Amino acid sequence: MADEFLIVKRRELFDQVWSAPMTKIAPKYGLSGVGLAKVCKKHKIPKPPVGHWAKLEHGKGSPQPELPELNDTDLEEIRFFRAGFEPVTKHVDAVATTPEIVVKDDLRNPHRLVDQAREKLRSETAGYRGLVSVGSQCCLDISVTKKSLTRALRILEALIRYWESVGGCVSAGDPGTRFARDEDGVSISISEQIVRHEKPRKDRYFKEYTYEATGKLTLSIDEWGEGLRKSWSDGKVQRLESVLGNVAVALEKWVLHERERRLDRQCEERQEREAMKTREAKKASAELESERIKNLEACANDWGRAGQIRDYLADLDGKIASQTIKPIDPESFAKWMPWAQWYADSICPITPTPPRPETDEPIARINKSTEHLDLTAKTRQRLKQGQVSDTDELAELTKHQLEERCGGRYSNMYREVTRVLEGVGYDISARSRW
Known part of the structure; x- marks a missing residue:
């Protein structure tokens, strides 16, 4: 809005307050003489001393100082939020x-x-x-x-x-x-x-x-x-x-x-906007702080759990080495121990996680001919139409490719194919069921 503020350079205001009494300059900015004096003090603008204008009126000297230089660039401009009072005052x-x-x-x-x-x-x-x-x-x-x-x-x-x-x-x-x-x-x-x-x-x-x-x-x-x-x-x-x-x-x-x-009202609205910014910033900071605390506590808990598991494994290994105890199934225990050490590393927030050791035999993936798959009549017909020969070939097809190859959109077909591939041992983690 036009009356929201008026920007005046520091040099310009300095020249004004030394050209006429402040009580005559102040109404231009919607201020009293005291209010304008406070603005000058904030922006390091020298003011005429008491008796300055009386001395000039009687022909006496009253020197004008130089405007001091500032390092703070924010003080070089003054914003008056009550600009424009003077025209109405003149009418009054x-x-x-x-x-x-x-x-x-x-x-x-x-x-x-x-x-x-x-x-x-x-x-x-x-x-x-x-x-x-x-x-x-x-x-x-x-x-x-x-x-x-x-x-x-x-x-x-x-x-x-x-x-x-x-x-x-x-x-x-x-x-x-x-x-x-x-x-x-x-x-x-x-x-x-x-x-x-x-x-x-x-x-x-x-x-x-x-x-x-x-x-x-x-x-x-x-x-x-x-x-x-x-x-x-x-x-x-x-x-x-x-x-x-x-x-x-x-x-x-x-x-x-x-x-x-x-x-x-405009002033109060500006105050509320600034206060709202501060409130929102504080709220965001508090939420961020809460997340930091939660993350720190989670990391500390995981670190503690990892340490307990490592201490347990070290004690267990020592007892077995000293033949204090013996594993019931030495072959399974030999696979379990590396896995347990890997798990401790995987939950520890300050330890790089190594590759997971194989503890169980991987589920065998069986490549089957599409003719021998348990399929619904419609899907079987579509796969035959698309000349999809086996499950290896079927697993490589994306949803879009499957639709293009087998003719038209049939949303249930992709979901059915995914279920069937899972049933014969294929990894479907990268596939969407929808």
Whole structure:
């Protein structure tokens, strides 16, 4: 977003703070003089001493130091996250004297929004309280009797014309009438005060009322803001037409207030994003640490088991060598001992694993003719069609090759062939059953 931050070079800020008092420079960055002084301190930018500008004003000397060089390149750029306050502040200062806003006696050549509202509201039927309004449609937010409609439109006409003359913009729709400057604005409405009278009735459980239009109008700012005025009404002497200048001043303050709220929200969102990054980094670090611990404990356990097995084998070998004990089956024991030593090495995390010694006779692989295999009728027909002669040839075929050679896709055939090959002793570990 355009207002997220403003990047200023360290040299540029140094030149600025020595060209004018910091209280005049600070608002440009949405800071106070004290806030800007803290920024200068962080980035090692010398500030004018107390009395510097007074000395210059009276023709006395007050030397300007050189900007010191830094080794830290990160300090060479300053990011201000409140850039852009100055334009709104200027508008507030410009209307601080309360402008004079004149309400015309007629609605000749009205503003397009006023003309649009007049056309829509005149065609509306008054509600049960006698007021006309169009709710959330694209229209100025007006809720008055038809008798007061022209006056309400003239008041908004004057206020809209003034606001646009000082660089603001006005829109109508949902929500209501919005007076804005750049991205920030507030919604306002104009309504008529209605007095409710209870009808006399004998039935005390059900009440009926009549509504009386007072002709008194209220202009409201429909936002939340502590300490800011948000409504102006007709009184015994005061008329809304006479306080539109005060409304304009308040609008500028409200827009600044909304701008501050928006920038605060953006600031909080940035804070949350940074905090979230840290939380996620900590979580990832904790998960990684947990995995390290699990791996370390597993390795230590395997190392301990391997050591126990080796100690056991050494003790066993010693007992047999001293003829303290004798193996029941010396031939099997001679094969078992190398296997047991291999197993200890295989589970030890710090010992290279040697080739596994053969302890049992390998399962014989029998190469059979496909004619003598126990096959389903469909698979037998397909293999015959593909001229697959024996299991050695069949074991070399991939699923895709088998389908191409034996004609079309037949998913069950590959699974069946794999089962059959396993049954006659072939290693199917590299084959998928699917």
